[in-house]
Amino acid sequence: MLDLAAEPRDVRALRTLEGDIGGAVDAALERGGGLLRLAPCWVPRSFLHPGRRLKLDPRDLYAFGLSRGGIDERWFGSTTEAANEGRVHDEGLSYVVDGAHRFTLRDAVAARGETLIGPSLWQTYGRWPVYSKFFDNMGPIPLHMHQDAYHASLVGQEGKPEGYYFPPQHNAVDNAFPHTFFGLVPGTTKADVRAALARWEEGDNGILDLSAAYRLRPGSGWLVGPGILHAPGSLCTYEPQWGSDVFGMYQNLCEGRAVPRDLLVKDVAPARADDLDHLVEQLDWESNVDPNFKRNHYLEPVLVSDTRAAGYADRWVVYGRVKGRQWFTARELTVDPGCRCTITEPGATSLIVVQGRGAVNNLPVRSPAMIGFHELTEDEVFVSHTAARAGVTYENLSATEPLVILRYFGPEEDPDAPDIGGTLQ
Structure with a gap:
């Protein structure tokens, strides 16, 4: 030792x-x-409200300064810089x-x-090429998406799929809204989304009316590909993801707080920032309006092997493929x-x-x-x-308490991981 x-x-x-x-x-x-x-690698977000479950001393929630916002993320094994305005030079590393x-x-x-x-x-x-984080907020965050490889490449970035797991140890309380909006209600049209974006300065643009919320449960998770709209709820989330910090906010008002339009077009070429059709085309339309969205994205832990008699259990908690590719996996030991x-x-x-x-x-x-x-x-x-x-x-x-460890792996590194549809063990 x-x-x-x-x-x-x-x-x-x-x-x-x-x-x-x-x-x-x-x-x-x-x-x-x-x-x-x-x-520890701490990351603030100026437009979000910390959920206070990262174990960070409450006196340090605004350690980057009030103007930078509260710290609601802790990044793990990151070689990716946080794409925050006013960031310190090594933020996210x-x-x-x-x-x-x-x-x-x-x-x-x-x-x-x-x-x-x-x-x-x-x-x-x-x-x-990957990293993970704890993402911890008091309430919901705006409906947004992460660009795919093609659209991110237009601004010299990489696309980003991400996975979610809600560790029970960090979710003794649910906070304000333990539900996440995913995708778009089947039957929604591109014109509907375009019209919502056109109303950005007219009060609530109503884009949440086009989506559906799912109740979140500690000990479960989701796999979300790029181009899929989502508005994460208030559970503390373990998020293995691709090593990129691209996103676009499609909701202009969240819990009464205005979302700057700059966050809608943060990773869009300036010449296309007012092109509403381009903003709609960034979305993976088929995945967003999938009538079987939960079946194709929801995750339950799956045993790697039956080792409980040996005094330990290793479970996949994030797994599956996006567009036929395994971008990352995560396990809970x-x-x-x-x-x-x-x-x-x-x-x-x-x-x-x-x-x-x-x-x-x-x-x-x-x-x-x-x-x-x-x-x-x-x-x-x-x-x-x-x-x-x-x-x-x-x-x-310890003689009394289990040792619980979350760990994630890179692309195509875990060939035995199941496809989406595994069952709780």
């Missing part, structure tokens, strides 16, 4: 390494048994912590790509008190501990009760591809 008693507890005490950090990455992997400790030093996970992957994310992902993407298991992972993974305490390859992990904005934690780890394929040992060091 590593002795971390002398380790810094505050990110401000760390020295940031840049440039040629290959040696520093090697040393960190050696000390961590193939794992990298990550510091995860940092590796090793002793008194830190460096971005993005720089680490650039220096040791095949070791960290595996030859396939490195050769195909040249980066860690529960280890019973006093038990341990060794799992050969599909590939590199970023993990977050949501309950309990234990060790991963002898690296101590625990879920904190409260986190200061600058504080370091022991709940977030990046598992290198090399360590993942060699087998990762998870041990619960």
Whole structure:
């Protein structure tokens, strides 16, 4: 077991390494048994209302400044910058912590790509192409969508599918509106959507009248492709997704708060910003008006294998394909008190501990009760591809409480994952 008693507890005490950090990455992997400790990565949104379930100290909810908005997101294993106006230079980027030093996970992957994310992902993407987050709001957020690859490429970006899972540990309370609007009611026409967008400055544009809400339940999830309209509800959501921060808000008024039109066309070429037909064409129309939307997008946990007799259970919580492609998957591992298991992972993974305490390859992990904005934690780890394929040992060091860990994987890394339609186990 590593002795971390002398380790810094505050990110401000760390020295940031840049440039040629290959040696520093090697040393960190050696000390961590193939794992990298990550510091919390907080992201604010100026147009949203924090739900207060991220375990962030309430005094730090506006640590970026009142004008930047409250912190309602924590990003995991991220090499993707947050596309926020007025952002700090490294907003959205995860940092590796090793002793008194830190460096971005993005720089680490650039220096040791095949070791960290595996030859396939490195050769195909040249980066860690996915990330995940906790997304936590007091109420609903505006109906919006994320552009597909084609429409995002028009502004030099990448499209984004995303998955949802509602971890029970972060949803003891439902907050104001535990329902999410998805898609468009069958029979809706493109002219209906166009007319709603044309009413942007005339009060509520009424686009929610064209959609349908589904009640959210902790322990379940959804898979949502690009171009699908959705207005997430007030459960705290674990969201594995593609490494992009593109979006367009199609609702102009949410809970009495105006949504700036700039957020509708944030990722649209300026020459097309007033082209309502172009804005409608960004939508995946067939998926939006699908009469079997829930059947084709709703997720229940599915056991990876029946291991409960061995003292642990590993379940897929986000899975399935979008347009025939597996963009990411996510699993929830529960280890019973006093038990341990060794799992050969599909590939590199970023993990977050949501309950309990234990060790991963002898690296101590625990879920904190409260986190200061600058504080370091022991709940977030990046598992290198090399360590993942060699087998990762998870041990619960509590005699009374389960150890629960969420982890996500990159594209086409989890070939045994089920299609949508799995059943609760």
